[in-house]
Amino acid sequence: MREHQRASVWPNIEIGPSFQPNEVAFHVRNTGIGPAQIQATKLTYKNQQISDWRSLLFTIANDTTNLKGLQTYQSFINKRVLPNKSERQDIFRISINDTNSTGKLFLSQLGKEVSKQHLNITLCYCSVYEQCWISKMFNPNHATTESSAPTYGYKKPVESCREIQNSDI
Structure with a gap:
């Protein structure tokens, strides 16, 4: 009976990137x-x-002039509850508010870093019965196989989320 109750409230978090001509988002x-x-x-x-999205941008850009003309949006996800069958929610979005070439170059570079699997987002989440899982970002450009599952785009059950060192996202 207990297993049936747990299965009836099983959450399943998906994390992924989205690429548009003038925007990159993570949801x-x-x-x-x-x-x-x-x-x-x-x-x-x-x-x-x-530590946070801003630090990521500065790390990738290597020069703050590469970030001029970009707009960002952030929604903090840590400690939130996502309802079942929820719509896709952007947790970070960066877009070009003008057509300057450095902004386009930065978005292109960010997209390449995601495609190369250099950038990853990991979430640890629990059900109402305190069963917990770790989920990592899925990259639609790379199929996940059993051999690659431990590093990118996978889910695994864990005892608790205490082992994750938090970033401020």
Whole structure:
């Protein structure tokens, strides 16, 4: 009976990128049948933890002039509850507000970093019965196989979310 109850509220978090000509976004959604309580978030670039989105942008840009003409949007996901069957929600979006070439070059570079799997988002979330999972970003440009599953675009059950060192995202 207990397993049936747990299965009836199973959350399933999906994390992914979205690419448009003048915009790159990262989104989450809960495709499961129960709510997901986000307990921890982690942002990494080239396997190094990044404290927040702004730090990520400066790390990739190497020069703040490359960030001129860009607009950003951020929605903090840590400690939120995503309802079941939720719509896709942007957690970070960067777009060009004019057509300057440095902004386009930066968006192109960001897209390449995602495609190369240098950038990753990890979320740890729990069900109402305190069953927890870690989910990493899925990249539609790279199919996930069993051999690549431990590094990118996968989910795994965990005892708790305490092992995740939080980024401020």
